[in-house]
Structure formats: structure tokens, C-alpha cells
Amino acid sequence: MKKRFLSILLIMVMSLSIGGGSLLAWIGVQSSTHLNTYSIYLGATGNNKMAVSFSVLGTGQMTKIGAQKILIEKQSGSSWVTVATYHGSTNPAFYRSNAYSHAYEFSFTGSPGTTYRATLTAYAENSSGSDTQTGVSNTSQCY
Numbered sequence: 241m242k243k244r245f246l247s248i249l250l251i252m253v254m255s256l257s258i259g260g261g262s263l264l265a266w267i268g269v270q271s272s273t274h275l276n277t278y279s280i281y282l283g284a285t286g287n288n289k290m291a292v293s294f295s296v297l298g299t300g301q302m303t304k305i306g307a308q309k310i311l312i313e314k315q316s317g318s319s320w321v322t323v324a325t326y327h328g329s330t331n332p333a334f335y336r337s338n339a340y341s342h343a344y345e346f347s348f349t350g351s352p353g354t355t356y357r358a359t360l361t362a363y364a365e366n367s368s369g370s371d372t373q374t375g376v377s378n379t380s381q382c383y
Contacts (some may be wrong), residue, residue, distance in 0.1 A: 273371070275364050276298055280359075282377040290356055292358050298366075304364070306363060309325065359375070
């Protein structure tokens with residue numbers, strides 16, 4: 241129980257650590273036997289840098305938990321265009337093994353004046369199977 245509390249606390253602290261924009265962009269609620277909550281946040285940090293922060297909390301200890309994929313999209317008129325795709329299969333830091341939760345933050349270089357958002361595909365797996373759920377972050381303008 242102490243581990244679970246610390247995991248939740250870590251997720252909350254990480255959600256507060258990125259400046260600008262809303263405090264917590266998006267939270268998915270339990271909708272499976274594997275994923276309890278998941279969130280993704282996007283924020284401009286200056287000098288053309290954008291920070292992406294995600295967290296995934298399982299319903300118990302998972303053999304693998306984290307982000308299967310994160311899409312970075314830019315606004316183009318009333319549409320969104322994918323400009324980058326990050327896969328967990330090529331970014332080992334996107335996953336943790338034998339854990340209740342996982343949180344991670346990374347950055348990318350954007351274009352000043354461009355509005356971005358990120359889409360998370362959360363993943364959790366244990367001996368009874370696996371599940372994915374998708375959530376979209378807030379929007380943030382690069383500067």
C-alpha cells in the first residue's frame with residue numbers, strides 16, 4: 241500500500257512540475273482491469289522547447305506499464321497534423337517492469353508560434369492480459 245501511495249504522489253508531483261498551461265491536462269479514469277488512471281501534459285518551456293509529461297497507474301502490479309506510443313501534433317487551421325511519433329518499443333524509458341505505475345518526461349524542439357498537443361496510448365500488461373487506452377493532452381503554444 242505504501243508503494244501505491246508513493247506512486248500516486250509521484251504522479252501528482254510530476255503533474256505540477258511543468259510550468260505554464262493548465263495544471264493537469266487530461267486524466268483517464270479506470271475503464272479496464274489493467275489501467276486505473278493515465279494522464280498526459282504538454283507545456284512550452286521557452287527557447288523553442290516543449291515538455292511532455294505522462295503518467296500511467298495500473299490497477300495492481302503490472303509486468304509492463306507505461307506509454308506504448310505518443311503522437312506530437314501541431315495545429316493547422318482547424319485540423320491537427322502529426323509531426324512526430326515516439327514509440328515505447330524504441331524508447332525504453334517509456335516503460336517500467338514489475339511496477340504499479342510509471343511516469344516520465346521528455347522534451348522536443350518546436351517552432352515558435354505553433355500550437356501543439358500530444359496523444360498518449362497508455363499500456364499495462366500482467367499475467368491475465370493487457371490493455372491500451374488513449375488520451376489527448378492540453379494544447380500549448382511554443383515560444
